[in-house]
Amino acid sequence: MNTTCCERVLDNCQKIAQCFETLTITGLTPSTTDKITFQDLFRNEYVIDIIVDVNGETIVDLTSIPSGFFNSFSRVFFLFFETFVITVDNKTYGKLLFTVENIQTNETNATINV
Numbered sequence: 001m002n003t004t005c006c007e008r009v010l011d012n013c014q015k016i017a018q019c020f021e022t023l024t025i026t027g028l029t030p031s032t033t034d035k036i037t038f039q040d041l042f043r044n045e046y047v048i049d050i051i052v053d054v055n056g057e058t059i060v061d062l063t064s065i066p067s068g069f070f071n072s073f074s075r076v077f078f079l080f081f082e083t084f085v086i087t088v089d090n091k092t093y094g095k096l097l098f099t100v101e102n103i104q105t106n107e108t109n110a111t112i113n114v
Contacts, residue, residue: 009078009093009094009095009096009097010086010088010093010095010096010097011097014098014099014112014113015098015099015100015101015103016070016098016099016100016101016110016112017100017101017102017103017104017105017107017110018070018071018072018100018101018102018103019105019108020070020107020108020109020110021062021108021109022059022060022062022108022109022110023059023060023062023109023110023111023112024057024058024059024060024109024110024111024112025050025057025058025060025079025111025112025113025114026055026056026057026111026112026113026114027056027113027114028052028056028057028058028084028114029052029056029084030052030053030054030055030056031052031053031054032052032083032084033049033050033051033052034049034050034052034081034082034083034084035047035048035049035050035081035082035083036048036050036060036079036080036081036082037079037080037081037082038065038069038070038077038078038079039077039078039079039080039095040069040074040076040077040078041074041075041076041077042074044069046064046065046069048060048061048062048064048065070100071100072100072101072102074100075099075100075101076097076098076099077097077098077099077100078095078096078097078098079095079096079098079112080094080095080096084114086114096112096114098112
């Protein structure tokens with residue numbers, strides 16, 4: 001995805017503990033397929049195919065992303081979709097920003113709501 005100076009980035013203030021093992025994304029178009037890209041501040045990118053269930057949720061297969069990519073030192077990450085459009089309050093966004101922090105928790109599943 002090409003970025004421009006006018007691209008809208010949605011910061012919905014989601015914070016994720018860096019020890020997550022599974023990632024669930026909710027709020028998607030039900031019963032669809034898409035590609036999702038994760039990008040760090042250094043523009044390292046990983047693209048993953050997703051299948052969205054009838055409830056508009058997908059569990060992202062993180063096995064193709066190197067261990068340690070999501071860490072609290074890099075902190076800020078973006079995600080964007082190949083076809084799904086992030087719309088909030090009638091505004092369209094090209095990327096969703098989320099942060100990964102060193103939060104002490106036993107929870108290993110992280111959820112991102114779009």
